[in-house]
């Protein structure tokens with residue numbers, strides 16, 4: 225590692241906000257930004273700006289979510305349909321804009337997806353999961369179905385890991401930079417890429433297609449926000465439908481596309497041929 229890269233990495237790892245981000249992602253962004261020159265503090269500043277776009281909007285709330293997991297623990301008595309437990313989970317999900325937007329539709333959101341994929345039998349992969357797995361009580365998965373949750377954000381993963389342990393769901397969390405490493409992802413029936421493609425697109429134009437080519441699953445669920453996180457419509461619907469069409473061409477193994485959209489999220493269920 226060059227002296228400059230070492231110094232940039234040291235600054236990033238010392239940053240309270242981003243030290244929980246997977247080192248592979250910190251390094252990838254540092255190398256890319258180093259190519260544009262500047263002093264270590266300037267390079268680190270540009271990396272932090274990009275981290276803010278990719279994970280920053282999640283990082284703060286994820287810490288808040290960890291605090292809120294207390295209420296989830298207190299209300300867990302072994303029944304995921306219990307009202308107080310679901311309210312506690314909903315409290316955590318509301319801490320993050322991306323999952324908060326999904327709350328009004330959660331009762332039917334996963335039922336509609338599984339209606340198109342068939343109920344998962346062995347495993348669900350949640351790629352770029354954030355704190356999304358706290359919606360497990362609404363997923364109605366059979367007890368033996370494993371849940372693999374993957375993200376670059378170690379703080380969100382810690383919350384998710386605590387939750388999976390609490391409710392006794394088999395599976396694991398993995399800190400992984402899905403832009404630089406898609407090899408050997410666990411296999412499953414369904415891969416969820418919920419609101420992940422726009423985030424990957426901002427990091428590397430080919431990353432989403434690379435990921436979908438690597439996924440070992442019969443179905444992938446790709447979703448896009450139907451309005452900005454700020455709540456204002458921006459013709460996003462048309463733009464993201466266009467993005468999906470291009471993605472399908474790039475991926476080349478999608479045999480069927482069906483839609484399970486809700487008012488503020490475009491949800492596409494892709495059937496994949498074996499990779």
Ligand SMILES: C[S@@+](CC[C@H](N)C(=O)[O-])C[C@H]1O[C@@H](n2cnc3c(N)ncnc32)[C@H](O)[C@@H]1O
Nearest residue numbers: 279322323352353354375376377401402403418
């Ligand atoms: C808009 S959030 C969506 C979270 C969740 N899937 C949902 O729908 O609520 C995007 C997620 O992608 C993660 N992410 C961003 N870049 C990533 C990367 N290179 N590899 C893996 N995850 C990444 C972020 O940390 C964040 O949790």
